[in-house]
Amino acid sequence: MTANPPTPPTDTDTDQYVPLPDARIVATxxxxxxxxxxxxxxxxxxxxxxxxxxxxxxxxxxxxxxxxxxxxxxxxxxxxxxxxxxxxxxxxxxxxxxxxxxxxxxxxxxxxxxxxxxxxxxxxxxxxxxxxxxxxxxxxxxxxxxxxxxxxxxxxxxxxxxxxxxxxxxxxxxxxxxxxxxTRLTPTEVKDVIPSYHPLWASADPDDIAYADRHATHGNFRAWARLTAHTLTALTHTGRTTVDCDTLRWAFSRLG
Missing domain, CATH: 3.40.50.300 (P-loop containing nucleotide triphosphate hydrolases)
Known part of the structure; x- marks a missing residue:
């Protein structure tokens, strides 16, 4: 079996639960x-x-x-x-x-x-x-x-x-x-694929991605989509350009 994924389409070409511009299908x-x-x-x-x-x-x-x-x-x-x-x-x-x-x-x-x-x-x-x-x-x-x-x-x-x-x-x-x-993504898979899933995570500290997974997403792709949307909103509200623990905690508060 080849491990090469198809050319990843953007979110507009997919069936993602939460519409996210620039999101991509990743080869899990x-x-x-x-x-x-x-x-x-x-x-x-x-x-x-x-x-x-x-x-x-x-x-x-x-x-x-x-x-x-x-x-x-x-x-x-x-x-x-x-x-x-x-x-x-x-x-x-x-x-x-x-x-x-x-x-x-x-x-x-x-x-x-x-x-x-x-x-x-x-x-x-x-x-x-x-x-x-x-x-x-x-x-x-x-x-x-x-x-x-x-x-x-x-x-x-x-x-x-x-x-x-x-x-x-x-x-x-x-x-x-x-x-x-x-099944859910393992912590290793999260570390490997989430930076490719959306530009927001490409520039994030791997420790912050792991922190988000432990406390909010737990390897669930739909949860990652929701978290991504809320984190983008947090960055817009605060004027920040990169993810940190403060913006993540604000996003967590919206996830219930």
Whole structure:
């Protein structure tokens, strides 16, 4: 596996939770692993599951890797916010695939339409927030993927409950090609990647970065994004140009 990351896009090209001008995607261990896993999953037209705690950068990493590995028109993204029925999955797929006309009323007709659409040319489905899937929805994805004529890969992405949710369905779990658990950044990773994440940290004292991680961010990328935004505000208010413990403590006070 190559350790060279893709050319890091700025924040405007990514899906970061907190909009940060000049923020960049950094080549964490999790991102490099995800790129290898997604590449192999796409090649096998298989299913993979990338899961972990809130704010560790799962969806951002997957989207960045898919943009590098697949043409955008071949990727379809679906996000669930509640436990969907098979009917809801059908309708989400109809919209995600951009199928014309009114969705069919009868399940068998709808299934035939989706199978035809997923057989026309290779695709990759990104199913985000997969911890919300119930058994019926999980089995429906398996039903479509098992169809001999369909030709698509699935990347399930979800929170800590995602692994348990998919494991509860043995028929699908046995077909998961790769499982990847994304964890928090280690202190060593923080020291290595945070200076590249945003210019604010490029000029910061490494001890101040370590101090921020110990007291506020704890290896969580979303927390780093929030801290970066508040620290930039602190510098603007005080007229200072570099990070120090005083500005960090002020930013900490906003993080609760």
């Amino acid at each position: 261990r999790a991102l490099l692993t995800a790129r290898e896993n997604i590449r192999d999953t796409i090649a096998a037209r298989a299913m993979t599951c990338i899961h972990g705690g809130a704010g560790v950068g799962k969806t951002l990493a997957v989207n960045a890797c898919l943009r590098e590995l697949e043409p955008d028109e071949d990727v379809r993204r679906i996000t669930f916010r509640a436990r969907p029925t098979a009917r809801a999955v059908r309708h989400e797929l109809h919209a995600a695939l951009g199928l014309p006309g009114t969705p069919p009323r009868h399940p068998s007709e709808f299934d035939h339409l989706l199978k035809q659409a997923l057989a026309r040319h290779p695709r990759t489905l990104l199913v985000d927030e997969a911890q919300w899937l119930n058994g019926e929805a999980v089995e429906y994805f398996r039903f479509l993927h098992d169809e001999r004529t369909t030709d698509f890969a699935i990347v399930f992405v979800g929170g800590e409950g995602c692994h348990t949710t998919l494991r509860k369905q043995p028929m699908l779990a046995s077909r998961i090609f790769i499982w990847q658990h994304v």
